[in-house]
Amino acid sequence: MAAQPKPLPVHQPSYLEGGGVLGWLTTIDHKRVAVMYAVTALVFMALGGLEAMAIRAQLWSPDTHVLSAATYNAFFTMHGTTMIFLVVMPLLLGFMGNFLIPLQIGARDVAFPRLNALSFWMALIAGILLHLGWIRGGLPDAGWFGYANLTERYFSPGLALDWWVVGLLVSGTSTVLTGLNFFTTIIAMRAPGMTYMRMPMFIWSLLVTSILILIAFPPLTIGLIFLLFDRFFDTHFYIVSAGATPILWQHLFWLFGHPEVYIMALPAFGIISEVVPTHSRKPLFGYPMMAYSIVLIAFLSYGVWGHHMFATGMGPVADSAFAITSMLIAIPTGVKIFSWIGTIWGGSLRMTTAFYFALGMILEFTIGGLSGVMHASAPVDLQQTDSYFVVAHFHYVLFGGSMFAILSGFYYWWPKITGTMLSEKLGKWQFWLTIIGFNATFFPMHYLGMWGMPRRIYTYGADMGWTHLNQFETVGAFILGLGFLLMYINIFRSLAVGEKAPNDPWDGRSLEWSIPSPPPAYNFATIPQVRGRDAWWIIKYGRAGSRGVAAYMAAQASPSDQSFDAARIHMPAPSIFPLVMSLAIGLMGLGLIIDWYRIIVIGAVATILSIIGMSFEYPGFGEESHDPEHAPSAGGIDVRKIGVWSFIGSECVFFASLISTFIVYKSRSIGGPGPEILNIPLTSLSTFILLMSSLLMVLALAAAQRGDQRWEKIWLAGTISFGLIFLGGQVYEFTSFYNEGMGLTTNLFSQSFFVLVGFHGAHVAIGVLWLSVLLGAAMLGKLGKSRALSLELAGLYWHFVDVVWIVIFTLVYLMQTVKGA
């Protein structure tokens, strides 16, 4: 342990201290939010782990009945859903991402702290919704991929799949908000001197992961919305007899699903890229190539979804294209393996539990990657699809890759997070049990798969020859479970009697090790000046030598100075609204599922009130005062503007998914009215109105920017009026279609039209509401020149709604005579 900070004469209260229960319920501190993510994920991990062990117990021998067939289906569905959405992602992003992004980039919090708290509470509500089937309606049982049309109400009656659909919609929204928050934080809130090529690799991985989230989740959201409409409103987006194709679900799901693999893998790569250099006492080998390969992996990950669908018969051209992209993605992934090995090579190794797990990750992920390359070959994949070989592959990637990395990061950062050390002895026991149990469980699955054992079967015949390997795997699974039990014991032991952690127990390289363990609420007494990659290492051992540490510690130790007042550091105030709003959203979901519309209304009202309350809460409408030391570093662009733009980027993919479906389904529609019903003159007028509303919007903004409040209000009122006229036109259009016999469920054309145009209308309505709030503020004299940005943000959203309509008007209305796909 080198260059430990001198003990501070004055106690700096850590983020864990004070506030009581209410303090935790209303917290928007990124560190507390991270801890709440961790606790939640660890509870769900225990649940998902028990489900896995029950699955393995059922497969212990042929023809056993530990679980019924139905329960087995429910358990493998919930195991997958839980581990992906409620354990791995929350641990990587909600827990480690949340805790470490501000600490590693030298910031005091994330860009949108209340949005961050909202993300957590929504994630928790999603987890609860997904598990309410234990109490009523049964657990979802269609697999974590929920293939259509198994998920339709005809094949899956009851509430089980309803919990799944609504739970995942809430979870997805929460994740997108997190992605937006992280992206903005990393782009705009890095400490002075921290250029992109000086960022810790974990931050690189999270930056790219955030982009993946923003672009990958909308197709899933659209797929789930279609399913929700099918189950609740009798549409038939996935019903073959209506001309629809269940393959649409597979495309939408895997458009999300494969980037999702990298959403779970890239942060894991980032963790290993932090642990390995620290424990090798060397800088990361090939840092630029590592960063570029992360970007390349993310880019290619959008073009490989089809390799999950080789068996659907996409045709040789599509199969070949997806095979090539899937093989290509192995190249940047391989770069990482060599980079880590190059870092370890010749290093002065410190063999801690964190490093053990990092080495384990490199080994196991390589095996998973190699079996993944096999799946890139369509002919080979056809032999492996739906067999246990695939189960082996993705567990080597997601457990061997992501979970080993999580465990490595967990042991690495635990001292910083809690201020106590975990037991290395217990940790190493856990490592050996985990790696032995893991390989015993999953390696034989390669053989079972190649021998023909299909996945998702709840039992097998004694004559299949699969018994011994299944028994071996079950023993392995229980060894694995024992390993995790040791982890929970280690956690409780550390919290109860753990040795106090120093600030920099591993001789770390990045900025989080420069501050106390656990950190104070404000993270850094003084925002650090970054002078190179491995910022803390440079301070400790760089050109300035020990003088650098002395100077840095003098700045960070300023709390000892009587003139220092922590209260002067501007930190965002706690808020109850994220919790209230999440509960309200949960109520709406609950009401929809149990068909109790009063609950939906209560939830909707509470949601709207929460949004309004939040708007006027902190620290006074339109007066967000950034700490001067927190000046945005992205060319002076306000974080809110970056946030709105990234939301708009995500919405591009959202509407592209809707428009694609409309075009695909237009020509598949059976019977009933078709595109000829569309009223071009009326819609042309509506288009004109909406375009002119954009003109009024920019005029309102220009008036606000020059301080002309009178014209600002007039143009703003005009924009709202034009928006309302557009909505009125849409209501008239929908009503006339209904009177002409075209309702939501009439045919594929009608349902894809109403959902697409209806969602656009909903966006316009939200815009009208947003602008109305701003008009109200303007009327109260609270929207002056200095707050023009608030108007600009709403304007950006409004113009985006406008450009979406430009596309819809052309593709849906004016191209009505063009045959669909």
Next chain:
Amino acid sequence: MSEISAAHDVHDPANQPGTTTYLIIAAFLLVLTAMEVTVFYVHALRPVLVPVLIVLSGAKFALVAMFYMHLKYDGWLLSGVFAFPLFIATILLLSLIGLFGYLAHHGAPNPELNAPRNASLSWKSLASTPAYRSASPR
């Protein structure tokens, strides 16, 4: 409000288009929309309807994004934040149309690939197990 906040909230007027520009863009939008509708009603233009409409609506899209959303005047960062997802969205749109349209009709899969594989080995044996027989249907 702190100085920093104010500094970032207020735009540099020199970096923004003026009212005249906004009005000119609105006129362009109006004309382009009129052209689109005209193209729709002129029967002779039907063969080139798709490319003409895509160009016209693309021009409208670009005008709103560049001038009303200020991408022309803001830094490259915001353009990138918008352009990259837009690129992915376009690829997604074209891919799905292609996968469901052209390839479905012109790239019929090799029938040999779709032949049942090991059907007699695995699934029949599975279906004959007592556990499978006793399992209740969904």
